[in-house]
Amino acid sequence: MKSYHLTAGGGIEGLQVRNHPDPTPGPGQVLVSIRANGLSLRELKVLDGQYPLPITDGVVAGCEGVGEVVAVGTGVRRTKVGDRVAATVFPHWLDGPFTLLYADQLGSSLDGMFTELAVLDELAVVAIPEHLSYDEAAALPLIALTAWNALTGGRGLQAGESVLTLGTGAVSLAAVQLAKLAGAEVIATSSSPAKADRLKALGADAVIDYSQNPSWSDEVRAVTKGRGVDHVIDPVGIIDQSVRSAAIGGEVTLIGASQGQQAKAEPLAAATIFQTGAAVRTIAVGNRAQFLEMNRAIAVGNLHPVIDRTFNFSELPEALTYYRQGKFFGRVIVSH
Numbered sequence: 001m002k003s004y005h006l007t008a009g010g011g012i013e014g015l016q017v018r019n020h021p022d023p024t025p026g027p028g029q030v031l032v033s034i035r036a037n038g039l040s041l042r043e044l045k046v047l048d049g050q051y052p053l054p055i056t057d058g059v060v061a062g063c064e065g066v067g068e069v070v071a072v073g074t075g076v077r078r079t080k081v082g083d084r085v086a087a088t089v090f091p092h093w094l095d096g097p098f099t100l101l102y103a104d105q106l107g108s109s110l111d112g113m114f115t116e117l118a119v120l121d122e123l124a125v126v127a128i129p130e131h132l133s134y135d136e137a138a139a140l141p142l143i144a145l146t147a148w149n150a151l152t153g154g155r156g157l158q159a160g161e162s163v164l165t166l167g168t169g170a171v172s173l174a175a176v177q178l179a180k181l182a183g184a185e186v187i188a189t190s191s192s193p194a195k196a197d198r199l200k201a202l203g204a205d206a207v208i209d210y211s212q213n214p215s216w217s218d219e220v221r222a223v224t225k226g227r228g229v230d231h232v233i234d235p236v237g238i239i240d241q242s243v244r245s246a247a248i249g250g251e252v253t254l255i256g257a258s259q260g261q262q263a264k265a266e267p268l269a270a271a272t273i274f275q276t277g278a279a280v281r282t283i284a285v286g287n288r289a290q291f292l293e294m295n296r297a298i299a300v301g302n303l304h305p306v307i308d309r310t311f312n313f314s315e316l317p318e319a320l321t322y323y324r325q326g327k328f329f330g331r332v333i334v335s336h
């Protein structure tokens with residue numbers, strides 16, 4: 001079998017293809033034939049040596065992978081040969097809050113998913129929704145689960161509440177879809193009129209062009225008749241405007257900060273949090289229990305993740321280069 005191994009800090013060029021004998025699952029483990037991977041900014045950060053969690057030089061890269069169980073070890077009860085599964089990004093984090101005990105992650109400190117075969121603990125995989133293809137399901141383990149946790153893992157989204165999503169990166173698109181599924185009013189931001197149309201087609205009720213007004217939280221307030229939104233999903237790090245957009249008792253989930261740093265976003269003042277009366281939290285993807293919950297909702301709602309383009313496994317470096325160019329709307333997938 002073939003796997004792509006990372007060279008810490010070596011970028012896309014540092015990826016090395018290595019051949020290995022097919023592995024055998026031990027007690028409590030399953031062998032998964034990987035069928036698809038999702039690409040994300042996280043992979044570029046890991047390869048470029050800019051990721052906040054520990055990276056082990058030489059591990060198999062990639063944290064998002066789905067596939068078919070092709071063998072099981074002794075004592076495996078939850079999964080059988082032929083099952084379609086996704087690997088959980090934090091394999092040891094089953095439930096409850098995130099702690100450093102669970103920080104080991106696929107494709108950074110542990111061997112990951114850019115491989116043809118992977119051995120995983122039976123508790124480190126979950127069944128994928130039946131209506132999704134493998135390519136679609138590859139959009140779930142990191143990106144969709146992060147959006148789900150942002151919406152449901154804190155104060156918890158209720159039907160009829162309002163949600164603000166920032167930009168058209170992968171996490172925000174997933175959040176738009178999941179928030180609509182949960183019966184929310186969705187306000188989205190984008191700098192592109194063409195992407196605004198696509199956001200509306202996905203269900204966004206209003207789209208604000210943030211590039212026309214650095215104080216776009218005023219427009220969020222106008223759309224919500226002065227009240228502000230119940231949930232802000234901020235993968236961008238424009239935290240001052242995010243907090244100013246929130247309702248009293250609302251919640252801002254900060255998911256990433258890279259774009260805000262690049263744009264030299266206004267820092268968040270203590271007085272702004274105090275005046276808004278909203279809570280700010282950060283998250284780390286989500287746990288296994290949340291992944292199971294999300295998959296139930298996706299199955300019942302017949303939700304299909306948005307896919308921009310699919311590459312072959314042999315084209316992984318080209319796929320990552322395409323991702324780096326940033327000209328996509330929806331997920332970039334590698335199909336095996």
Ligand SMILES: NC(=O)c1ccc[n+]([C@@H]2O[C@H](COP(=O)([O-])OP(=O)(O)OC[C@H]3O[C@@H](n4cnc5c(N)ncnc54)[C@H](OP(=O)(O)O)[C@@H]3O)[C@@H](O)[C@H]2O)c1
Nearest residue numbers: 146167168169170171190191235255256259263283284285
């Ligand atoms: N905490 C976690 O668990 C977790 C999990 C997954 C990912 N992450 C991190 O979360 C971040 C999200 O990544 P992503 O791929 O979803 O999206 P992304 O690449 O960070 O966002 C790209 C989009 O953000 C918008 N944007 C860029 N600059 C902006 C600005 N100055 N103001 C407002 N919007 C701006 C643009 O939308 P338009 O083109 O529409 O204008 C752009 O297309 C990454 O940093 C990733 O590493 C964190």
